[in-house]
Amino acid sequence: MYAKTKISVLLVTFLFLISSCSTKNDRNSNDLPGITISVEEMNTAFVIEDDPITANSHENNKRLSLVIRNLSDKTIVFPSDYGLRIFEFQDQMWNIVQNRMGYAESEKVLLPYDVFPPGLTAVAYPNIPGLLEPARIRIVMVGHYENSDSEVVGAYIDITLK
């Protein structure tokens, strides 16, 4: 009887540890340093598209043209750099990557699609020094609804950088 209880306790403890590890990994795989909005909340107000027309090369340290489309019926405002951050998925975590692109010092305004269908075009220059193998990167943009700084909205797109 005592042995059975001991085994049960050990089993429960083992299962708890396993589930804890899994939760930790899941959290790490979604955490984006410096980004206040969760991944689950992204891509609802607006989306980022890897513009197929502009023929992005997806090469490291090359121009990457991204189309931003508003899915909501409200105007979205971005900071001067579109709130754009680039992350590389490495060691089960997202790590910040340099964006070489400079941006004009003004807020960027994304009107609702039915008002201005072209949306916005943001250009990025992802740079991973010494990149030897293709890398999975996540490009995130964060803004807010016009006249409501607290209503933060975000979107991301995953791209393989060569």
Add this chain to the structure above:
Amino acid sequence: MVGGVPSTQPFRTTPYGDMEGSCDGCSAEGRGDAPGADTIGLINDILAAGLNAKAIYDEDQITVVAAFRRNPGIQVNSLYINNKSNRPVSVMSVDFATSEWAPTRFCLSGPCLFSAPNEPYQVIPGPGTYAQGTTVGIGSVIYPGEEPIGLTTRISLVPSGYLYNPDNSFYWYTEVTINVDLAYTDTGTRWPTISYTFSH
């Protein structure tokens, strides 16, 4: 209202004739490209304004000419876009990239200094010849004109809005690449990126 067609003409709509050099010390870099008559006339206009001109895109519906100065590097001033389609077109993005070591000018206050950030940057395409319908961050709208003449709209690129190079001046450069993304205003359909490299 974005994308509406104004009643007044933005720049000029007269047919363009043969090109004749009209600017002392200027060079029409478009000459070597054998552009169409419309483009030649457009380049003539830019030459007359004391700038150099280069047709960086010349197709049936759209012609894009870059107007610039050499001093002795290059200072890219504006784009002249001739729209012969029957639909409005928006300038969605204009950005510059230099060769790795090319120094650019750095202006904060007082005299400008030479610096070498060497980073590509995206400018704000100005409202051009229209002030209406243009909001910062929204592509400048190029209004449609009837074929074969079209309407030409000047899109100012100065000030660029970029702190480190407000007038798009590149000194002692080897290569400066300008990239322009256009889209139809009514549908959002993009053009392939127009990319042109000025070489020394």
